[in-house]
Amino acid sequence: MIEIEVMHNIKIKEFVLKYGIPSLAVVIILIQLFFVNTQRLNKWKGGGYGMYTEIHYYYNQIHIPGMSVDSLLKNDLEMKNALGFLMLMPNKNNLNKAGELILKTTHKDSIHIQIWKPIVNSKTGFYSRELIDEVYLKNTDF
Amino acid sequence: MKYWADLKYKLRDPIALGTQLLLLLLGIYSLLMAEQNRRWKVPVLFIGLSAWILWQNKKKHPLIYIVLCLLLIIDLYHDYFWVGNHHYMLLFMVLSVIIYDYHKRNDVLLKNIQILFVVVILASGLQKLMSSQFMSGDFYYYMINRGTLFKNFVRFFPESLDVAKSNAKNMFELQAVDPNLGESITLKNIFPNLGAISHIFAWVTVIFEMIVAFAILWKPKSTGAHLLLILMILGILSTRFETGFMALLALSGLFLCNNTYLRLMYVLIITGCIVLIFTKLGYH
8 A cells, every 4th residue: 555655655756757847828818818808918928828929019099188198297207117018918807907097197187098909911911900998087086 | 080079979978968068058047147136146146155165075966056947036026027047947957957966867857858949849838829920920921021030130131121120110110100190001921922921931940849849758868859959049140149048948959959060060050059148239
């Protein structure tokens, strides 16, 4: 009995040594796929090896009617982080976070913030942009 | 002849050679990433460096590997969604080498490297299969017409380069227009039939990746599998200088390969990538 148990333990140790690290890689890939499919993470990032499978998030575009995004970003590290993260993972939650930060820094009453992505058709050469998501926020902090 | 004999002698032990090159790559990568999350790296580096200097002769633990590995983990923790995919692969390879220092079993290290390689390439292939923008050829079409893929070749065709530049300019100008107006542009092809070529190229990419992954899984030491892998690495490098990732793929190849000439080929590829990374001509 003890012999069988020892053999069993050796087998487990052998398996962990040989396949432990590759299994870790698989776990990271599964986490990335989860974020891609539920949180709109861009496939280029997150350790799922999805680089070069879709247009890079750098080309996503944040559009705020009546406001220049470039001037918002100027010398504002917190804003750069928030808007950068919105481009990387353009979901409702990140739209709200970015919107709230903009309301706070600009002291506006309300804001409409959109995130767009480029679309292309290789058969016709058509190139345009498609709305991913948008939010309207009101400043409640009077 | 002495030089050739020395070279052959050096190439005899791929694990020693591979870990040496991995350390070099890791050192340069850490240096290029040094400014990220400095607050956390400073204490780790200080403790690690002083321990390394003071107890250099006690080679019980692979101290440099462990310290640099900690730096990788710090960046991963703070910038999980920002670091490149090769950051993860580098970390897994470094972890494999660190535990190798304790178990000292070549077969375990090689199994780690082999299965990690297969997982990475299979994932990369499956991600492409799951992306409709990739499989339709739209992604390659966009990249090539923008001039961001095959950059080093396109410059030999001035007319194509001009078309790519004008496409990039038109896209940039469209960016300035309110997207709610729904305006569009038509891209001009830098080469004829680029739509069809992109579609075929997308399928060829995925099929080739899958073949390489299964070849290394099935026969990790065979010359045929490694010739395919070298071809894939050189092919990818010719589209873009993805030197950081390609150095890791070539390192995996070097660890697994049995053929002296192919080992030499891998060493030259890795060294080339390291030089390009070091001079910032390639991506790190």
